[in-house]
Amino acid sequence: SSASKPHKLSRWQRTQLTLRQWQAQWGERYRHIGIEEQAAAVVTAMTLGQRTQLSATTRDWFSQSGASHVLALSGLHIGLFYMIIALSFHCLLYYLQLRHDIRCMSAYYVCTQLVALGIVWLYVLLVGMPSSAVRAAIMLTIGGTVYVMQRYHFTFNVIAVTACVLLLIQPFALWDVACQL
Numbered sequence: 001s002s003a004s005k006p007h008k009l010s011r012w013q014r015t016q017l018t019l020r021q022w023q024a025q026w027g028e029r030y031r032h033i034g035i036e037e038q039a040a041a042v043v044t045a046m047t048l049g050q051r052t053q054l055s056a057t058t059r060d061w062f063s064q065s066g067a068s069h070v071l072a073l074s075g076l077h078i079g080l081f082y083m084i085i086a087l088s089f090h091c092l093l094y095y096l097q098l099r100h101d102i103r104c105m106s107a108y109y110v111c112t113q114l115v116a117l118g119i120v121w122l123y124v125l126l127v128g129m130p131s132s133a134v135r136a137a138i139m140l141t142i143g144g145t146v147y148v149m150q151r152y153h154f155t156f157n158v159i160a161v162t163a164c165v166l167l168l169i170q171p172f173a174l175w176d177v178a179c180q181l
Helices: 011-032 037-050 056-063 075-100 106-125 131-148 155-169 172-175
Strands: none
Touching: 011 037, 011 106, 011 131, 037 172, 075 106, 075 131, 131 155, 155 172
């Protein structure tokens, strides 16, 4: 009968399961490299978006200090991650340019931008695609695309296009306070 047959998972569901396994493995790595239990829980919350391992005391400390927003993955986290990746690639390209006397680097910069944005999107997938991270990744993608096209971009235009893309994907985000802010 159909009850005894396992359900077939879609490719997206299998991808989500694989990403959850990777996320759990990274969380375990934090604990295995010698970080104290609650410190590992804070690092896991800040980098992977998993706050389940935080003790009530630790949550209270962050709340009372006014720093509980640090535990949530936000545009700041995604932006910093992107900057680290992009800066690393740009430093590598600068080194290669000096070492091999390469004159035209524009194609390499386009490739590094694409790779950096790809890594950011993989990270957003890994952390479970929270809306704040998706918003930041869309904004970085639009800003990066404008940068690669060597066009002048006005920050408010990038924000407006990001808002339009978000509303096309999820129209009810218009009533989400986090999206409005």
